[in-house]
Amino acid sequence: MKSSRWSILLISPRSSRSSRRLQVPQALCIALLIAAAAGLGGLGNGLWAAGSRLYVDLCLHNERVENAKLMKTIGFLRSFTDDHSDRIRRLVGFEDQTRLRFGMNTISSDIRKAGIGGPPSIEEIVLASLNDLNVARTDTIRERIASLERQVDLQKSTFSRMMNQVVRRYDYMAQHPSIWPVMGGRITSLFGSRVHPFFEQRAFHEGIDIANVIWTPVYATADGIASFVGYKGSFGNTIIIEHQNSGCETLYGHLQQTAVVPGQPVRRGELIGYLGTSGRSTGPHLHYEVHQFKRPANPMDFFLPTDTMVD
Numbered sequence: 001m002k003s004s005r006w007s008i009l010l011i012s013p014r015s016s017r018s019s020r021r022l023q024v025p026q027a028l029c030i031a032l033l034i035a036a037a038a039g040l041g042g043l044g045n046g047l048w049a050a051g052s053r054l055y056v057d058l059c060l061h062n063e064r065v066e067n068a069k070l071m072k073t074i075g076f077l078r079s080f081t082d083d084h085s086d087r088i089r090r091l092v093g094f095e096d097q098t099r100l101r102f103g104m105n106t107i108s109s110d111i112r113k114a115g116i117g118g119p120p121s122i123e124e125i126v127l128a129s130l131n132d133l134n135v136a137r138t139d140t141i142r143e144r145i146a147s148l149e150r151q152v153d154l155q156k157s158t159f160s161r162m163m164n165q166v167v168r169r170y171d172y173m174a175q176h177p178s179i180w181p182v183m184g185g186r187i188t189s190l191f192g193s194r195v196h197p198f199f200e201q202r203a204f205h206e207g208i209d210i211a212n213v214i215w216t217p218v219y220a221t222a223d224g225i226a227s228f229v230g231y232k233g234s235f236g237n238t239i240i241i242e243h244q245n246s247g248c249e250t251l252y253g254h255l256q257q258t259a260v261v262p263g264q265p266v267r268r269g270e271l272i273g274y275l276g277t278s279g280r281s282t283g284p285h286l287h288y289e290v291h292q293f294k295r296p297a298n299p300m301d302f303f304l305p306t307d308t309m310v311d
Helices: 026-101 109-113 122-131 133-174
Strands: 005-011 019-025 186-189 192-195 202-205 207-211 217-219 224-231 237-243 248-258 271-275 285-292 295-297
Touching: 019 026, 026 133, 202 207, 224 248, 237 271
Parallel strands: none
Antiparallel strands: 005 019, 186 207, 192 202, 207 285, 217 271, 224 237, 237 248, 248 271, 248 285, 285 295
């Protein structure tokens, strides 16, 4: 049986008359076509693989860029949380020192930690790192920021309570008699039982007498309100100052002249009058009393040392 052949016609581009015909076995043509198809398929696969590799490289590059940005953000947030954690620690230290200075109890670390929470546990970080290390880092920082927010809220609350206590303590101390009402002089009679200079019998002396020259300035021993200014029996010209926040009341008797009016607010160390001999007096002196919660108290128990600074 004669094998079939395929004819291939070759035509010259110069002249359509010049042509040649080649006879090629059919099997060879089919083999060549199969080889060409296989080559085109291989070329296509190669181009597809190259394209896929280029796409993967591009994706990896983008991931690296995003990862670099994320690491930069994580670094900033870590620095941010470290800085604010340090600030909170300094605030806590300041609050503790302030509380100790004003005689208040400090807040225990257990109370400060209650409700604040802490960083994720080791198990949580490990589980997160199995998926993505950056996820673990961001989760840790996110929890630190949340913890900082809770610490700030707690610090605001404790600071507010502390400031209220400080204000109350300051008001108490400002209205607590603590300085001498006159500069210089000598004490001629102390608080307690004594022989009365006029009646010559024992009587309870509810204050102290400080002798000095007439017109010696007399000062308020604490902040308060002048509740009485006027003539008061044997005390002569008298000033009574009410120090409500400390429960005290001070009396200044035998004044030569007063320098305040009833209802006038006065500050510690403010001039209120002048020492004299008004009323029943054996000589120029100041009669000074302290009453605490409506009961007479020894003024000597209230004076601070002379080298103590008071506002």
